[in-house]
Amino acid sequence: xxxxxxxxxxxxxxxxxxxxxxxxxxxxxxxxxxxxxxxxxxxxxxxxxxxxxxxxxxxxxxxxxxxxxxxxxxxxxxxxxxxxxxxxxxxxxxxxxxxxxxxxxxxxxxxxxxxxxxxxxxxxxxxxxxxxxxxxxxxxxxxxxxxxxxxxxxxxxxxxxxxxxxxxxxxxxxxxxxxxxxxxxxxxxxxxxxxxxxxxxxxxxxxxxxxxxxxxxxxxxxxxxxxxxxxxxxxxxxxxxxxxxxxxxxxxxxxxxxxxxxxxxxxxxxxxxxxxxxxxxxxxxxxxxxxxxxxxxxxxxxxxxxxxx
Numbered sequence: 167x168x169x170x171x172x173x174x175x176x177x178x179x180x181x182x183x184x185x186x187x188x189x190x191x192x193x194x195x196x197x198x199x200x201x202x203x204x205x206x207x208x209x210x211x212x213x214x215x216x217x218x219x220x221x222x223x224x225x226x227x228x229x230x231x232x233x234x235x236x237x238x239x240x241x242x243x244x245x246x247x248x249x250x251x252x253x254x255x256x257x258x259x260x261x262x263x264x265x266x267x268x269x270x271x272x273x274x275x276x277x278x279x280x281x282x283x284x285x286x287x288x289x290x291x292x293x294x295x296x297x298x299x300x301x302x303x304x305x306x307x308x309x310x311x312x313x314x315x316x317x318x319x320x321x322x323x324x325x326x327x328x329x330x331x332x333x334x335x336x337x338x339x340x341x342x343x344x345x346x347x348x349x350x351x352x353x354x355x356x357x358x359x360x361x362x363x364x365x366x367x368x369x370x371x372x373x374x375x376x377x378x379x380x381x382x383x384x385x386x387x388x389x390x391x392x393x394x395x396x397x398x399x400x401x402x403x404x405x406x407x408x409x410x411x412x413x414x415x416x417x418x419x420x421x422x423x424x425x426x427x428x429x430x431x432x433x434x435x436x437x438x439x440x441x442x443x444x445x446x447x448x449x450x451x452x453x454x455x456x457x458x459x460x461x462x463x464x465x466x467x468x469x470x471x472x473x474x475x
Contacts, residue, residue: 200258200270208345211248214241215330219292223316242285250281256340280337287333294366298325301367305389320354321370331360365421372427379416385439388419391427399433399450420455 167175182188217225218241221234229237254277261273299322302315309315315322327350331343343360351357355374358364362378365386370376372392378384382396398415417431420439425431428446437443438455447459 200261201255202259203252203255203342203345205345205349207248207252208342209349211245211252212327212330212346212349214245214248215288216326217241218245218288219295219326220316223313242288246281246285249284250277252342253277253280253334253339256342260340280334280339283337284333284339291329291333294329295322295326297366298322298368301369301387301389305369306371320356320373324350324354324356324358324370324373325364325368326350328358328360328362328364332362332364335360362416381412381414381434382416383418385419385421385423387422388424390425390429391445393428394425395430395432397430397432 213224216223218238221238222229225237225241254274257273257277258270299312299315302319302321303309303312306315306319309319327346331346334346335343347358347360356370356376358376358378359380359382361380362382362384364378364382364384365388367387368384369389370391371389375393376390377395377397379397384396396417396419401415402410402413404410414434416434418434418436419425419431420437420441422440423437423443424441425437425443426445426447429443429449430447431437431443431449433450435450436452437449438453438457440455441453441457441459443449443453444458444460446461449459453459
């Protein structure tokens with residue numbers, strides 16, 4: 167192919183892809199040249215937060231009692247600045263291009279307030295994660311130390327991202343919580359919506375394939391295994407046929423519940439405290455406290471010389 171023919175193909179395809187009909191719904195143009203949220207910046211935020219939440223396990227510096235305050239303060243200063251900027255970009259991402267300039271100033275001020283409120287939540291986030299670490303160590307006989315779970319367990323990675331994202335979600339931050347949650351999902355295979363309300367001492371053993379929906383509520387000391395789905399059974403629609411969003415539609419799991427691998431629990435049902443849900447169970451109804459739900463036993467059949475097969 168000659169250079170001119172090559173350039174002609176490029177121009178032809180570019181023109182088709184740039185047409186409004188082709189790009190509708192899959193392109194984004196920011197108002198007043200505001201940049202979109204940065205995934206790289208959000209990764210940096212999470213790496214710095216891990217160094218704050220688990221000092222000595224993450225970060226480039228060795229931590230001693232005398233240097234702890236300095237290193238944490240340095241990390242938090244950078245996190246505050248990054249969070250403020252990304253929250254502001256999140257507001258810009260959903261903003262209408264024709265909004266007035268004063269609205270931008272209001273969003274910038276609001277972003278600073280939310281960044282400060284988020285930093286104030288970090289002590290409680292660490293407290294929750296400390297309980298999750300202990301639950302992982304206590305709940306897995308293969309764990310030799312709590313530190314091993316911090317370094318190695320996908321459950322702790324997923325919950326670190328989730329508990330950060332959940333705090334931002336509660337503050338009304340847009341899109342940033344979802345991006346942070348999806349970062350952990352892509353690495354661990356654990357999909358937790360930032361809206362899910364998860365109590366203390368939560369452990370996901372193995373983890374791959376776990377799905378926890380937006381309006382799910384999980385109590386304390388709950389343990390689940392790989393492949394568990396806590397999802398929605400149906401999606402109510404309005405008069406125009408569009409999905410009604412934000413309605414409670416995912417399970418409520420009370421305290422001290424164990425859910426084994428492959429179980430699927432759908433709808434706004436309640437799993438009573440102290441219950442055990444067996445592997446591969448399909449459940450769309452509430453169960454009282456102390457229940458044990460198992461699959462029906464298989465039938466044992468004998469065949470002689472291939473008869474009946």
